[in-house]
Amino acid sequence: MPASEAKKGNEQMTTTQEPQQRSVPKPVFTDAEAGAREFPDSNARRFNYFTPKKRKQSHYEDVTVEVQPDPRHYLAQGWLYGFADGKGGYPLDWTALKAWGSDRPEPRRGPGSGGQGYEWPAHGWHEFRDPNEEWELTLYRYNSNVVRQLNQNIDAARQAKAFEQWNPNWVQFVAQHLGAWMHVDHGLGLYLFANANRRAPTNMHNNAISVNSMHRIRAAQDLALYNFTLSEEIEGFDGAAHLQTWKSDPAWQGVRETAEQLTGIWDWCEAVFAANVVFEPLVGELFRSHLVQQAAPANGDFVTPTLVGAEEFDFAERDLRYTKPMFELLVNDKEFGTHNTELMQSWLQNWVPRCIAAARTLQPLWSQPDAKPRRFEDGLDRAKSRFSVILSDLGLQTPKELNQ
Amino acid sequence: MSRQSVAKAHQKIQELSWEPAYHEPVSHYGTDYTFQKAKKRDPLKQVLRSYFPMQEEKDHRVYGASDGAIRGNMFRQVQERWLEWQKLFLSIIPLPEISAARAMPLLFRTVPNPELHNGQAIQMIDEVRHSTIQQNLKRLYMNNYIDPAGFNSSLRNFQNDYCGTIGRQFAEGFITGDAITAASIYLTIVAETAFTNTLFVAMPAEAAANGDYLLPTVFHSVQSDESRHISNGYATLLMALSDEGNHQLLERDLRYAWWNNHRVVDAAIGTFIEYGTKDRRKERESYAEMWRRWIYDDYYRSYLVPLEKYGLTIPHDLIEESWNQIWNKGYVHEVAQFFATGWLANYWRIDPMTDEDFEWFEYKYPGWYDKYGKWWENYSRLSVPNGHNPIALEDVDYVYPHRCWTCMVPCLVREDMVTEKVDGQWRTYCHEACRWTDAEAFRPTYQGRQTPNMGQLIGSREWETLYHGWNWADIVSDMGFVRDDGKTLVAQPHLDLNPKKMWTLDHLRRCPPLQSPNVLLNEMTDAERAAFQADYNRQGPAGRPAPATGS
Ligand SMILES: [Fe+2]
Ligand SMILES: [Fe+2]
Numbered sequence: 001m002p003a004s005e006a007k008k009g010n011e012q013m014t015t016t017q018e019p020q021q022r023s024v025p026k027p028v029f030t031d032a033e034a035g036a037r038e039f040p041d042s043n044a045r046r047f048n049y050f051t052p053k054k055r056k057q058s059h060y061e062d063v064t065v066e067v068q069p070d071p072r073h074y075l076a077q078g079w080l081y082g083f084a085d086g087k088g089g090y091p092l093d094w095t096a097l098k099a100w101g102s103d104r105p106e107p108r109r110g111p112g113s114g115g116q117g118y119e120w121p122a123h124g125w126h127e128f129r130d131p132n133e134e135w136e137l138t139l140y141r142y143n144s145n146v147v148r149q150l151n152q153n154i155d156a157a158r159q160a161k162a163f164e165q166w167n168p169n170w171v172q173f174v175a176q177h178l179g180a181w182m183h184v185d186h187g188l189g190l191y192l193f194a195n196a197n198r199r200a201p202t203n204m205h206n207n208a209i210s211v212n213s214m215h216r217i218r219a220a221q222d223l224a225l226y227n228f229t230l231s232e233e234i235e236g237f238d239g240a241a242h243l244q245t246w247k248s249d250p251a252w253q254g255v256r257e258t259a260e261q262l263t264g265i266w267d268w269c270e271a272v273f274a275a276n277v278v279f280e281p282l283v284g285e286l287f288r289s290h291l292v293q294q295a296a297p298a299n300g301d302f303v304t305p306t307l308v309g310a311e312e313f314d315f316a317e318r319d320l321r322y323t324k325p326m327f328e329l330l331v332n333d334k335e336f337g338t339h340n341t342e343l344m345q346s347w348l349q350n351w352v353p354r355c356i357a358a359a360r361t362l363q364p365l366w367s368q369p370d371a372k373p374r375r376f377e378d379g380l381d382r383a384k385s386r387f388s389v390i391l392s393d394l395g396l397q398t399p400k401e402l403n404q
Numbered sequence: 405m406s407r408q409s410v411a412k413a414h415q416k417i418q419e420l421s422w423e424p425a426y427h428e429p430v431s432h433y434g435t436d437y438t439f440q441k442a443k444k445r446d447p448l449k450q451v452l453r454s455y456f457p458m459q460e461e462k463d464h465r466v467y468g469a470s471d472g473a474i475r476g477n478m479f480r481q482v483q484e485r486w487l488e489w490q491k492l493f494l495s496i497i498p499l500p501e502i503s504a505a506r507a508m509p510l511l512f513r514t515v516p517n518p519e520l521h522n523g524q525a526i527q528m529i530d531e532v533r534h535s536t537i538q539q540n541l542k543r544l545y546m547n548n549y550i551d552p553a554g555f556n557s558s559l560r561n562f563q564n565d566y567c568g569t570i571g572r573q574f575a576e577g578f579i580t581g582d583a584i585t586a587a588s589i590y591l592t593i594v595a596e597t598a599f600t601n602t603l604f605v606a607m608p609a610e611a612a613a614n615g616d617y618l619l620p621t622v623f624h625s626v627q628s629d630e631s632r633h634i635s636n637g638y639a640t641l642l643m644a645l646s647d648e649g650n651h652q653l654l655e656r657d658l659r660y661a662w663w664n665n666h667r668v669v670d671a672a673i674g675t676f677i678e679y680g681t682k683d684r685r686k687e688r689e690s691y692a693e694m695w696r697r698w699i700y701d702d703y704y705r706s707y708l709v710p711l712e713k714y715g716l717t718i719p720h721d722l723i724e725e726s727w728n729q730i731w732n733k734g735y736v737h738e739v740a741q742f743f744a745t746g747w748l749a750n751y752w753r754i755d756p757m758t759d760e761d762f763e764w765f766e767y768k769y770p771g772w773y774d775k776y777g778k779w780w781e782n783y784s785r786l787s788v789p790n791g792h793n794p795i796a797l798e799d800v801d802y803v804y805p806h807r808c809w810t811c812m813v814p815c816l817v818r819e820d821m822v823t824e825k826v827d828g829q830w831r832t833y834c835h836e837a838c839r840w841t842d843a844e845a846f847r848p849t850y851q852g853r854q855t856p857n858m859g860q861l862i863g864s865r866e867w868e869t870l871y872h873g874w875n876w877a878d879i880v881s882d883m884g885f886v887r888d889d890g891k892t893l894v895a896q897p898h899l900d901l902n903p904k905k906m907w908t909l910d911h912l913r914r915c916p917p918l919q920s921p922n923v924l925l926n927e928m929t930d931a932e933r934a935a936f937q938a939d940y941n942r943q944g945p946a947g948r949p950a951p952a953t954g955s
Contacts, residue, residue, distance in 0.1 A: 024613045025683050032487065032550045033479035039901045040887035041553035041894070045546055049560035063539035066559040067498045069572075074563035076870060076883075078863035080812075081576040081586075084434070084848065086860050088580055109864040111872040111923050114882050115564045135536040137463060139529070144460040147453045186420040191429040194525050195509040198432075198579065203502060207532055210505060214529050217522075218452045221417050225453060228416040243419060256425065263429040271430075 049074070050120060053129045060133035065126075068203035071106045072122035076115030078106070090201045092125070095269035096343055099124030100335035124333055125201045130208040130322045139211050142318075143218055146310050150222055154229055157303040163233050167370040170299035171234055172241075175227070177365055178292060178304065179242025180252050182223035184259050184284075185311070189216030191263035192271050199268035208322045209272065215314040226307055254361030255283060258354050269330075273344060274351045276323040277394070280315050281387040282355040283362075288312055290379030291365060298371035324393060331395045344396055352401040359383070414449040421518035433583040434857035435514045437650045439643055442517065450526055450632065459533065462625050466537065469621040470544060478618065479548050484755070484899045486614035487545065489680035491554035491752035493672070494542040495562035496571035497603075498535045500595075501626075503575035504633075505531035507591055510583040515640055523636045530629040541622045551901060553887050553894045554751040561751040561894075564883050566867035567743070570812045573668055577661075581846075581859020584644065585657045592637025594661040597707060599669045600630050601698040606691075607673055613683035645714045652853065655717040660845050662719050663837040666726040667811035670695070674736030675743060679757070684764040692730050692769070700727060722837060729817065729835075734945055737769070737776055738816035741946060744783055744897065745802060748794045748876065748912065749867075751885045753896040756784035775945045787898040788905045794876075795897065797915050802947040806921040806940070807866050808834035810842045818944035823925075823937055830926050830933065868920035876912035 034045070046057060050065045068090065069075040079088025092102050101123030107116070121127060132138070157163060166174075193213030197206045231239030246252055262279060265271040288308050296304045330340040359380060366376040373379070388398045508528040512521055546555035554561065562568035578591040604627035608620035644650045674691045689697075700723070708718050729735040747754050757765075757780040765772040782800040786792055796804065805814035806821065809831035815821035820835045826843050833839040844850065846861050864870060871879045880886060885894040891908040898905070928936060942950035 023685075023687070025685060027481045027615060028483075028682075029480055030483060030615065031480055032482045032484050033477055034548050034550060034552075036550050037901050039551075039903050039906070040889040040892040041551070041556070042901075044556050044888050045552045046556060047543070047546070047558065048556050049558075059540075059543075062543050063536040066563075067502055067535060067539065069499070069559075069563045074560045076564035077566075077569045077865065077867060079576060079580075080569065080572055080861065080863040080865065081580040082860040082862040083580050084582075084857050084859060086862060088576065088862050109870055111869050111920060112874065113870050114874070115870050116882060136533045136540070137467070137536075140456055140460040140463055140533070143452070143456040147456050151453065182420055183422050187422065190521050190525055191512060194528055195430070195432070195512060197528060198506040198509045206502075206506065207536075210528055210532050213525065214452070217525055218456070220420050221452050224417050224420055225413055225451070228413065239416075240419075246422060247425075257427070260424045260427040260429075263424075264427040266430050266432070 050126075053127075058133060060135055060138075061129065063135045064130075064203050064207060066203070068201075068206065070122060070126070070201070071117065072101070072104065073117040073120050075117070076109070078109060090199070092123075092201055094199045094201075095267045097267075097269045097330050097340050098333070098336040099127075099330060100333050102336065124329065124335075125205070128202065128204045128326055128329055130204055130211075131325055132208070132211070132318050132322055134208060134211045134318075134322075139214065143214065146218070146314075147222070150226075150307055150310060153303060153306045154226065158229070158233055162303055163230065165300035166234070167299040169368060169370045170296070170301055171230075171237055173295075173299075173365075173368050174230065174301070174304060175238050175241040176245040176249070177252075177368070178223065178308075179227050180246040180249070180255075181287060182220045182227070182242065183246045184255060185216045185220035185223065187259050187263055188275055189213050189220060192265070192275055195263075196268045196271055205326065208326070212272075212276075212319045212322070215311075215319060219311040219314060222307055222310065226304075251362055251364045254358035255287075258283070258358040261354065269327075270347050272323060273327060273347055276315075276319055277327065277390060278348065278351040278387070279355050279358075280320070281390055282352070282383055283359050284315060285312070285386065286359050286379055286383040287362060287365075290382060291362075291373055294373035294379070295369045295371065298373070299369050320390070324390070327394055341396065344394075345399065348391075348396065348399040349401060352399050353404055356402065356404045410451060410454055411449060413451045413453065417451055417522065418519060421521070429513060431513045433510045433514060435583040435585075436855045436857045437514070437582070437584040437644055437653055438647050439514070439516055440647060442643060442646070450523065452526075455526060459530075462628065466621055466625050470541075470618060473618045474544075474548060478615065479550070481615035482549065483614040483616075483682045484550070484753070485682055486611065486616060486676075486680050487549055488551075488554075488752040488754065488899070489676045490542075490545060490619070491558070491561075492567055492571075492750070493607075493676060494538060494545070494555075495558040495568060495751075496574070496672070498538045498542075499562070499572065500575040500578070501531050501535035501538060503531075503578045504591055504596075505529070505535070507578040507587040510579070510587040511640065514583040515588075515643060517643065520636065520639055523632065523639075527629075527633050527636055530633070534626045534629070537622055537626065541618065544618070551753070554885075557751065557884060557894070560884055565750060565885075566746075566812070567672075567750060569865075569867060570668055571672065573664060573811070577664065582653075582657075582855070582857045584640075585653070585660075585858070588637060588640045588644070589654070589657040590661040590664070592633060593641055594658070594665050595669075596630055597634045597637060598662075598699055598703040599665050600627060601702070602669060602673045602691075602694065604630065606694045606698065607676060610677050610681050610683070613688065614681055641711070641716075642714070645711070645716060648715070651715055651717065652851065653855070655719075656845050656850055658717075659719045659722055659837070660841050663722050663726070663835075664811055664841065666722075666729075667808075667813055667834065667838065670726070670730060670735060671739040671813050674730070675740040678736055678765075679740040679744075679754075684760050686764070686767055690768040691736055695730055696727070725835075725837070733817045733820075734769075734772075734775060735817065737765075737772065738944075738946070739813065741776060741779060741802075742805065742814055742816055744780075745796045745804070745947075747895050747897045748796065748880065748893065748907070749883075749885075749895075751894045753899055755899050756780065756787050756897070779946055783897065787896075788900070789907050789911050793915050794907070794912075797876075801949065803940075803943050803949050804921070805947065806832040806925065807868070808832065808838050809865055809922075810834075810838035810861065812865055812867075815940075816944075816947070818947075819941050821937070821940050823933070830922075830928075832922070832925065866920060866922040868918060869922055871918050872920035872923045873917050875917055876915045877909040879918060880912060881909065 082088040197210040508524040604623045608623045611619035815834040
């Protein structure tokens with residue numbers, strides 16, 4: 001598209017612009033298809049520069065592995081552009097965790113050095129594979145399905161006048177408190193996850209993190225647009241209440257402070273760990289599974305659970321699913337397993353009390369709906385035991401701070 | 405969603421951002437630019453509720469076309485001359501794409517405007533899309549095209565080959581250094597706004613003319629996201645312009661970004677379009693004609709020049725000079741000739757030019773034959789091994805060039821080559837603008853102003869240094885550009901797949917060792933170096949030795 005037309009940008013410009021067509025020469029038969037001849041490499045039809053995780057390389061691996069280069073194996077001439085401190089690319093010390101081989105220096109280049117690095121994968125970071133196997137095709141399919149499903153549910157509810165069944169207090173609860181959660185999703189999606197997609201040493205990590213980021217940003221927008229629909233559908237629904245709640249309701253200030261603190265983490269591994277291993281199970285799931293999902297049906301609301309359930313699924317079945325093997329590899333690392341475990345334990349010591357405190361400040365919310373959910377302490381216990389299972393799956397100890 | 409409801413929805417999602425009350429988000433990246441907090445509307449007006457289905461719909465078209473191409477056996481009509489160059493192009497381009505994704509967070513803290521961050525996050529995931537959809541296209545070529553060699557080793561090749569290294573600037577330039585220089589000016593204002601048209605529109609047209617209609621499907625789909633990215637850049641640029649103190653930096657960065665993009669993109673895409681095609685119809689546009697239309701008229705005249713009224717200093721001289729390089733100094737022809745000279749260090753096959761090609765070049769670029777014709781005749785003559793060495797090591801009136809330390813394309817327009825001792829090392833540059841980039845722009849002070857966030861040029865930027873004194877067979881083995889019989893080269897200077905006509909390591913073994921021009925330059929005395937430069941500046945065109953003095 002001509003640059004001059006794209007300056008302002010609008011929705012119309014997001015549709016495919018076909019360039020001017022030109023006449024093309026008549027097709028000629030070239031017989032350039034696979035198998036037309038035998039010669040050296042004529043049957044060598046797989047990417048040969050990495051070792052697949054399983055016996056056969058997956059489609060996901062083919063489109064992901066080694067796109068982001070590494071001076072420790074093939075990047076013969078090294079990184080070409082550096083920051084002001086002279087560091088280029090994706091420095092391994094952007095996290096304090098280490099994978100085997102991390103401490104080996106980059107191969108030195110000079111006259112006659114040749115270009116060989118260490119044998120692939122050169123260090124343990126490259127062993128990570130996203131079990132969700134996310135790439136272009138999967139991520140659009142998944143998220144399109146989610147938004148389509150949600151749109152249908154909300155439309156159906158609108159037509160069935162389902163919102164009229166809600167208890168009055170529940171209307172207020174959704175406006176204020178469900179609304180407040182959109183800010184958590186938005187803040188973490190952008191300033192923790194999208195931010196971290198520049199930080200990790202492999203394409204496998206960074207792509208998984210960027211998909212995680214889109215889940216959170218999408219969930220934030222799902223909540224915002226749901227809020228918008230409700231203000232059109234429900235008399236007296238205050239579409240702006242969530243702003244005030246997030247900003248000054250004391251029940252939310254613990255969550256808000258913790259969310260802000262999460263976005264302030266320098267170390268990308270600590271950021272992903274604190275968000276997905278600690279905060280989400282102890283605060284996110286507590287709020288979604290043990291409050292909203294429990295209380296909604298009893299208050300006449302069968303729509304909100306589908307929305308919140310989509311975000312539950314994002315986390316439990318996709319984001320936690322890549323996070324676990326990512327850290328499991330580091331816990332079990334043959335060279336730095338102990339170092340990594342100690343560090344993660346110290347992160348737990350810091351983040352568990354913060355998240356527990358944030359969870360506890362939310363407690364007043366449990367008494368707001370007319371039809372009450374199960375007790376706060378029951379919900380918190382369940383969240384804690386789920387959290388303990390995640391830790392033990394990872395081979396980490398439950399910190400004593402969990403009992404606060 | 406209707407347009408009106410998208411606009412309303414977009415209005416609503418503006419409520420999502422909030423000012424931190426307790427802790428600031430981490431600040432990983434620095435800039436010497438200054439921004440006033442200002443309300444600036446997100447120009448994209450994009451919400452994910454409509455974005456995801458829109459992209460999925462585009463995917464359906466792309467993957468439908470892929471299936472159709474395989475079912476219809478498209479590869480029976482694809483020109484090998486064209487597809488061989490895709491081994492280079494598709495090894496390079498997934499990294500710039502993914503680097504654009506990685507670049508987006510550089511702007512979060514440096515541009516204090518939360519309304520823009522939504523658009524940047526969408527660009528991030530667009531770029532994940534582009535990178536993986538292009539890897540997927542390459543995989544499809546590997547599986548269905550007659551010669552998978554070079555596709556199958558693609559990303560290793562890209563990372564250790566000098567052409568890949570040149571191309572890498574188009575990725576690393578997005579993600580390091582001053583955050584605004586990198587992620588805004590270099591990436592969005594110049595690379596995306598100016599040069600994606602040649603990459604993603606002009607090149608696909610050429611692919612179609614060579615029997616490949618898959619590449620156009622994929623790249624038009626990619627390009628359809630580009631206008632949104634251009635809008636991101638424009639919004640940031642207007643914010644930067646509103647602060648007088650940024651004008652000097654904007655001028656510096658536009659000069660660097662423009663010139664580097666010209667050097668790198670025009671070298672690669674120019675070569676693919678002019679030398680990778682079999683389409684020699686006289687009415688088809690040459691790269692120079694496309695450049696004039698897409699880049700000069702559309703980008704420069706219609707996009708950049710109007711920004712002058714906001715106080716932007718535009719590098720008119722460098723834009724005219726780029727045109728001068730392309731039109732008068734044969735930049736693209738010199739580059740293509742160099743790629744073909746160095747075929748043995750690469751991982752694709754380069755087809756010789758025929759009389760039909762000569763005729764087209766002469767028609768489009770009058771005087772072409774006198775400069776380049778003889779050399780290409782020699783290329784054909786020496787293409788099948790027959791007791792001689794590869795053309796780079798035979799006497800064909802071609803002086804192997806020095807590399808430009810900055811853009812890493814060799815100094816091919818010989819009269820423009822300059823040298824300077826920088827950071828204790830004698831370096832050659834293809835042009836004064838590249839010397840300026842290294843010696844003046846990428847420094848912690850610029851024209852007396854402190855620029856502590858500016859990046860650095862790093863790395864072993866001359867490829868030949870690594871192999872100084874090596875035998876060619878060992879070089880090619882070290883890089884891994886050898887087929888599965890353990891001796892036939894991936895690269896060939898012709899398209900004949902008859903194993904008897906293909907070059908092997910044995911042919912290279914008997915060649916003289918490689919000498920690094922830069923190592924040799926640094927061994928010279930001052931007098932020798934002065935004489936070397938005087939001679940070099942008198943060489944060319946087409947790499948010819950300097951005429952004997954006094955004759
Ligand atoms: Fe892109
Ligand atoms: Fe240069």
